[in-house]
Amino acid sequence: MTTTVSAFALRALAIRVGASVLLATLAGTALANTAASASTGPLVTAEWLAQNLNRADVRVIEVSVNPGLYERAHIPGAVNLSWHNDLNDKLRRDIVSKQDFEKLLSKAGVKDDTTVVLYGDTNNWFAAWGAWVFDIYGVKNVKLLDGGRKKWEAESRPLNNRAPEYAATTYRVGKVNLDLRARLTDALAVAEGKSQAKLIDIRSGDEYQGKIFAPAGVPELAIRAGHIPGAVNVPWGQAVQEDGTFKPKEELRKLYAGVGIDGSKPIITYCRIGERSSHTWFALSKILGYDVKNYDGSWTEYGNAVGVPINNPAGTVWAAK
Amino acid sequence: MSLIQTHSASLAPGAGRGAWQPWAAAALLVLLWWFAGEAQTWTGGRTLVFALSIGIALGVVLQRTRFCFYCHVRDWLQRDDPRGILAIALALAIGVVGMTVVQSSWVADPRAGQLPPEMHIGPVSWVLVAAGLAFGAGMSVSGSCISAHWYRLAEGSAVSPFALIGTALGFAIGFHSWNPLYSLAVADAPVIWLPQHLGYGGALAVQLSGLGLWSAWIWHRHIQRQAASTRTAAAEQARDLRSLWQSLWTGRWNYALGGALVGLISVAAIVRMRPLGVTATLGSQVRGALQQHGWVPERLNGLDGFAGCATLPQESWATPNALVLVGLVGGSFIAALASRQFTPRLPTRKDALRGIAGGTLLGWGAMTGLGCTIGTLLSGGMAGALSAWVFGAAMLAALWLGFRFQAWQAARSAA
Numbered sequence: 216m217t218t219t220v221s222a223f224a225l226r227a228l229a230i231r232v233g234a235s236v237l238l239a240t241l242a243g244t245a246l247a248n249t250a251a252s253a254s255t256g257p258l259v260t261a262e263w264l265a266q267n268l269n270r271a272d273v274r275v276i277e278v279s280v281n282p283g284l285y286e287r288a289h290i291p292g293a294v295n296l297s298w299h300n301d302l303n304d305k306l307r308r309d310i311v312s313k314q315d316f317e318k319l320l321s322k323a324g325v326k327d328d329t330t331v332v333l334y335g336d337t338n339n340w341f342a343a344w345g346a347w348v349f350d351i352y353g354v355k356n357v358k359l360l361d362g363g364r365k366k367w368e369a370e371s372r373p374l375n376n377r378a379p380e381y382a383a384t385t386y387r388v389g390k391v392n393l394d395l396r397a398r399l400t401d402a403l404a405v406a407e408g409k410s411q412a413k414l415i416d417i418r419s420g421d422e423y424q425g426k427i428f429a430p431a432g433v434p435e436l437a438i439r440a441g442h443i444p445g446a447v448n449v450p451w452g453q454a455v456q457e458d459g460t461f462k463p464k465e466e467l468r469k470l471y472a473g474v475g476i477d478g479s480k481p482i483i484t485y486c487r488i489g490e491r492s493s494h495t496w497f498a499l500s501k502i503l504g505y506d507v508k509n510y511d512g513s514w515t516e517y518g519n520a521v522g523v524p525i526n527n528p529a530g531t532v533w534a535a536k
Numbered sequence: 537m538s539l540i541q542t543h544s545a546s547l548a549p550g551a552g553r554g555a556w557q558p559w560a561a562a563a564l565l566v567l568l569w570w571f572a573g574e575a576q577t578w579t580g581g582r583t584l585v586f587a588l589s590i591g592i593a594l595g596v597v598l599q600r601t602r603f604c605f606y607c608h609v610r611d612w613l614q615r616d617d618p619r620g621i622l623a624i625a626l627a628l629a630i631g632v633v634g635m636t637v638v639q640s641s642w643v644a645d646p647r648a649g650q651l652p653p654e655m656h657i658g659p660v661s662w663v664l665v666a667a668g669l670a671f672g673a674g675m676s677v678s679g680s681c682i683s684a685h686w687y688r689l690a691e692g693s694a695v696s697p698f699a700l701i702g703t704a705l706g707f708a709i710g711f712h713s714w715n716p717l718y719s720l721a722v723a724d725a726p727v728i729w730l731p732q733h734l735g736y737g738g739a740l741a742v743q744l745s746g747l748g749l750w751s752a753w754i755w756h757r758h759i760q761r762q763a764a765s766t767r768t769a770a771a772e773q774a775r776d777l778r779s780l781w782q783s784l785w786t787g788r789w790n791y792a793l794g795g796a797l798v799g800l801i802s803v804a805a806i807v808r809m810r811p812l813g814v815t816a817t818l819g820s821q822v823r824g825a826l827q828q829h830g831w832v833p834e835r836l837n838g839l840d841g842f843a844g845c846a847t848l849p850q851e852s853w854a855t856p857n858a859l860v861l862v863g864l865v866g867g868s869f870i871a872a873l874a875s876r877q878f879t880p881r882l883p884t885r886k887d888a889l890r891g892i893a894g895g896t897l898l899g900w901g902a903m904t905g906l907g908c909t910i911g912t913l914l915s916g917g918m919a920g921a922l923s924a925w926v927f928g929a930a931m932l933a934a935l936w937l938g939f940r941f942q943a944w945q946a947a948r949s950a951a
Contacts, residue, residue, distance in 0.1 A: 287641065288641050288642060291653065368644065370648075371643070371644065371645035371648030371650060372650065373642055373643045373650060373652055373653050374641070374642050374643075374644075375642045375653075376641070376642070376807070377807075377808065377809070380579075380580045380581070380582050380583055382579045382580075
C-alpha cells in the first residue's frame with residue numbers, strides 16, 4: 216500500500232516540479248525575448264536603435280553610395296564605411312581584402328561581441344551589400360536597420376555630423392565564408408542546366424526583358440542585354456513596403472514561393488553590380504533562412520562575358536535593329 | 537570704432553615691470569602645445585584636442601575683450617556704457633543664427649516632438665527663476681559670473697579663487713536641495729524648445745527681433761543721454777605692423793569683436809563637440825566626491841535626464857568639458873601674461889568673504905539652473921531654449937536690484 220502511495224505522490228511531485236520548471240523557462244525566455252527581441256532577428260527598428268544608440272556594445276555603421284551624405288548628417292555615433300573606397304578592393308574588381316577589413320573594423324572599435332547595425336541610403340542597398348561582406352568575413356552580430364536612412368529621417372529622428380572617435384580594437388577575422396559568394400562559373404552552371412540551383416534576377420522588368428541595358432544614368436553597362444537563362448525575375452522592390460522596411464516573413468515566403476523559390480534548392484541572386492541583389496540576398500538568407508549565394512559579378516560580368524548563353528526576349532543589341 | 541582700442545595708460549613702457557610676463561606666456565603656450573600632443577593619444581583624443589583648442593581660444597577672447605556678463609551689465613547700468621551688453625546680444629544673435637542653420641539639418645522636423653539631443657534646453661518653472669535670481673545675486677556679491685572668475689584667475693584676481701571654492705560649496709548645497717525642488721516644481725515643468733512651437737523660422741524671428749528690439753532700446757537710451765555729455769576722444773590707430781601687434785596685447789579688444797567671437801566659438805563647439813559649459817567639470821567633481829562620502833544623495837531624481845551642464849561623475853577626468861576648462865584657464869593666462877595684465881595681490885578678509893558668499897550663490901544657481909551664463913544662457917539661448925531667456929531675465933533682474941541697492945547704499949553713506 217505504502218509503495219503505491221509513495222509512487223503516486225512521487226509522480227505528482229514530479230509533475231508539479233516539471234510544470235514549474237517549464238513555466239519558469241517560458242517566463243524566463245519571454246522576459247529575455249522582450250528585452251532583446253529587437254536585437255535577436257536580422258533587422259532592428261529605428262525605435263530600438265534610437266533607444267540603444269549609446270550602448271558601448273552597439274556600433275552603427277553607415278554604408279551609403281551618395282557622396283557627402285554621411286558628412287552632412289548621419290545617425291549620431293555612426294561610423295562611415297565608403298562603399299567605393301572601404302568595402303571594395305580599389306585595384307581589382309573584388310571585395311575588400313581580409314587584412315583591410317580587419318583594419319576597418321579595428322578602427323571602428325568593433326569587438327567580437329559588438330552588435331553591428333548597418334544602414335544606408337538608396338533603400339539600404341549598399342548597407343545590405345555591406346551585411347553580405349560582413350557575413351563573408353564572419354562578423355557575428357550583424358543587423359540591418361529596417362528602412363535605412365529613409366525610415367530614420369521619416370520618423371524625424373535626430374542626426375548630427377560629428378565624426379565619432381572610438382577606441383581602436385584589434386579585430387581578427389576567423390573563418391572566411393566564401394559559400395555566400397557565387398562566381399561566373401556557378402551562374403554559368405545553372406544557365407547550362409548543369410546545376411540545380413535557382414537563379415533569381417532582381418532587376419527591373421525592363422532590364423530582365425532586355426529592353427534596357429541598365430537603369431537610367433548608370434555608367435556601367437554590358438555588351439549584351441537580357442538575363443541569365445533559367446533566372447526568374449522578382450524586382451527587389453517587391454520585398455519591401457512603402458516606407459522601405461521589409462515585408463513580413465510570411466509575405467516574403469509567399470512572394471518567392473510564387474516563382475518557385477521555396478528554399479528547397481540553393482539560390483543565387485544577381486542584379487547589375489551585386490548590391491541590389493544583396494538586398495534580396497538579405498531577405499532570402501537572413502529573414503527566410505534559405506541557402507543563398509550572391510553573385511556579385513552580376514550582369515556587368517555575365518553580360519560582358521564572351522560565349523555565355525543569354526536570354527534576351529526584347530532582342531535589344533547595341534547596333535541599330 | 538577702430539578694430540583695436542588702446543588705453544593710453546597701458547601703452548606706457550613697462551619694460552621693467554612685468555617684463556617676464558610675455559615670456560611666461562610663450563612658455564605656457566609651449567606647455568599647452570605639448571599637452572595637446574599628449575591628449576591626442578588618449579581615447580577620443582581628437583575631440584579632446586579640439587576641446588582644448590576651443591578652450592584656449594575662448595580664454596584668450598574672454599580675457600582680451602574683458603567679456604564678463606557682470607561687468608557688461610554693470611557698465612550699462614552704472615556707467616551708461618552699453619557696448620558690453622550689446623556685445624552679449626551680438627554673441628547670442630550670432631549663436632542663434634548659427635544654431636538654426638545647424639539644427640535645421642540635424643533635426644529636420646522640429647515639430648515632431650523630439651528635442652535635439654544634448655542641447656541645453658531645460659525645464660521652465662519658478663525654480664529656474666529662483667536659480668537665475670540666485671545666480672545674479674552671486675554675480676553682484678562676487679563681482680563676476682563663473683566663467684569670468686575662471687579667466688580672472690589669470691589676472692591674479694584675489695576674489696576668484698574664493699569664488700570658485702564658494703561655487704563648489706554652492707553646488708553641494710544645490711545637490712541637497714535638488715530632490716525636494718524636483719518633486720515640488722521641476723518634475724512637472726515644461727521643457728520648451730522654441731522651434732518646436734514656432735518652427736525654425738518663427739523661433740529665429742522671435743529671438744532675433746527680441747534681441748534687436750532690446751539692443752535698439754538700449755542704444756536709443758544711450759544716445760539720448762550722450763546728447764547731453766561731450767563726445768569721448770577717438771581711439772588711437774595703429775601705424776605699422778609692430779604697433780598693430782602690440783596693440784593686440786594692450787588694453788582691451790573691441791567689444792563687438794568679443795561678442796562676435798564668443799558667438800562663433802560657441803557654434804563651432806556645438807558643431808564639432810558639444811555645447812559649451814564651464815560648470816560641468818566642477819559640478820561633477822563635487823558630486824562624485826560628495827556621493828562617495830554619502831554627503832549627497834545617491835539618487836538625484838531626474839537630474840541626469842535633463843540636458844545641461846551634466847554633473848554625472850565620469851570615469852576619467854579627461855572629458856571634453858574638462859579640457860575646455862583647462863584651455864580656458866590656460867588661454868586667459870596666455871592672454872593676460874602677454875598683455876602684462878597678471879597683477880596678483882594678497883587677498884584680504886573682505887575678498888575671501890565676498891568670494892565665498894558670492895560663489896555659493898553662483899554655485900547653487902548654476903546647479904539648480906542646470907548651467908551658468910555660458911551653459912544655460914549662451915548655449916541654451918543659441919539652441920532656442922526658453923529656459924535660457926527665463927534664466928537670463930531673472931539674472932538681469934537680480935543684477936538690477938543689486939545695483940539699485942548699491943546706489944541706495946552709496947546715497948545713504950553720502951548723506
